[in-house]
Amino acid sequence: MPRPSTPLLSSDRIRSAALAIIDRDGLDGLSMRKLAAELGVQAASLYGHVRTKDQLLNDIASSVLSTVDVSGFEVDWREGLIRCARSYRAALSSHPNIVPFLAYGPAGREESLQRLDLLHGALVDAGWSRREATMIAAGLMYIVFGSALSSFSSGFSSDPADYTDRYPHLDRAHLLPGVARELDRDSFELALAAFVRGL
Amino acid sequence: MPRPSTPLLSSDRIRSAALAIIDRDGLDGLSMRKLAAELGVQAASLYGHVRTKDQLLNDIASSVLSTVDVSGFEVDWREGLIRCARSYRAALSSHPNIVPFLAYGPAGREESLQRLDLLHGALVDAGWSRREATMIAAGLMYIVFGSALSSFSSGFSSDPADYTDRYPHLDRAHLLPGVARELDRDSFELALAAFVRGL
DNA sequence: GAGTTAACCTAACACTGTTCGGTTAGTCGG
DNA sequence: CCGACTAACCGAACAGTGTTAGGTTAACTC
Structure with missing residues (x-):
């Protein structure tokens, strides 16, 4: 798939999908490939929106603590x-x-x-x-x-x-x-x- | 290397070497291959003495808590x-x-x-x-x-x-x-x- | 001395996070 | 309108992970 007409990914979508996986499958249940699959995308594509997995987790943690x-x-x-x-x-x-x-x-x-x-x-x-x-x-x-x-x-x-x-x-x-x-x-x-x- | 005359490994030696690595390099710093290397052995050999890495960590945790x-x-x-x-x-x-x-x-x-x-x-x-x-x-x-x-x-x-x-x-x-x-x-x-x- | 077991090995499998280079859709300057 | 450029995706690969299967040989047992 080349560049799609409307972007499939965004930092927000990635974060919330990742958090959903964590809630459902636990912290070890989150992998970049699985996350990508649930977003209908290949793993490598995530790295256009997220620097590293650790950074992603930090962002999620921050958003959880923001309440x-x-x-x-x-x-x-x-x-x-x-x-x-x-x-x-x-x-x-x-x-x-x-x-x-x-x-x-x-x-x-x-x-x-x-x-x-x-x-x-x-x-x-x-x-x-x-x-x-x-x-x-x-x-x-x-x-x-x-x-x-x-x-x-x-x-x-x-x-x-x-x-x-x-x-x-x-x-x-x-x-x-x-x-x-x-x-x-x-x-x-x-x-x-x-x-x-x-x- | 075939079976050595005096065994190189034992559950105790493995546990204490693993704990030393954890103390030195952190929890993520422990891998079975690295642990094996420090014991002068290949990774697969550890599994004759230890069921899984998780079990090894549990045993270490228990020994730490035993004090x-x-x-x-x-x-x-x-x-x-x-x-x-x-x-x-x-x-x-x-x-x-x-x-x-x-x-x-x-x-x-x-x-x-x-x-x-x-x-x-x-x-x-x-x-x-x-x-x-x-x-x-x-x-x-x-x-x-x-x-x-x-x-x-x-x-x-x-x-x-x-x-x-x-x-x-x-x-x-x-x-x-x-x-x-x-x-x-x-x-x-x-x-x-x-x-x-x-x- | 033969047979069995125990302790190691090599090689491989299915994963992991991450990067590189390619392909194409959209966007902007002239 | 068209070329240049960027943005967003993909496929393939790398180095690493835990773990298993099957092989080799030393030590022990009868």
Whole structure:
């Protein structure tokens, strides 16, 4: 196929198709050839719109994080922290399969820095020292990312025989998968509330 | 080379060589061919001792986590939580490059479950309900894994120009890389203390 | 000493991300 | 209107990945 009359590809179309694949097949399920195939195109054609796969993933990550809202600090810094964390978690858990990518490396994403700047400023305004503000922001991110990884409650088998005898205190762990989502949310809320209250 | 008089390979040698590569070159720096080369062997030979690369990584992860100590709950459950979290973090931060692998999937690792069982039991003994115990354990893991990812303080540039003007509250963020390790530890301790105090 | 097993090898398969050079449709200058 | 040029795609290839099949020979067992 030569140059088509109306372009088949665009950065946006590529990004959203890639995110759909990630959501459906996981992070490892995304390959450039598969992505191209779903767009009705050959793999090489993608590189006219995207520099590298890593860059594509970064762009997707940024767009996922762009929905995070850090407003709400005017009322109360505790409430601001809680809202910010909830918003972060909502963004991440709407596309959980991309979280391992975020976990990989030095981010330095524009969006993250901007939000972090606001968060830091709000904490300093509330009376915390700069160093304390940095550590509190870090702690909040620990809880958010830790809960978003959720290799915790989703990592349980649903076969009771896997636990009985060997792990006496986990004798009902096989019920976890059924309530994993709810339990993850409640665990996050508990951790967040305890953290903020304990500051 | 036919069968050598004394075997060149063993599961242990393979595991420790692989972990050394991961520590040195990162998770992506480990390939079966490279691992084989460092052991003076061809890649295919590894598969006589290791089922798959994924299994190898799981075994390595288990051995890293095997140093975690969950004793210390006799004294006080708060102290027990703190010691457990510190021990976990120590294990993870001694081999930080394998943490992204842990972040990937349903773990269900023998070691983790065993430790989780003890933790859960200790919390129930201390008077928490089973559900609360589960959530508290999850919250603790959030902080441990979140801090071990450390895509936070290690993700900052050391060039002041990257922050000035654009991020007014982060005007000293360029200093972070120099104190990243210490700051990460302090942030972890702060988050842990706040979390436990807030329960 | 024969037969079996264990430990290595070479070669290959089906993938991966990415690049090079080609082909053609659309667009712009004269 | 037509030539030059660019934009958007394709086919083929490269170097790398995890993994398997089948071969070769040393060491062990009876």
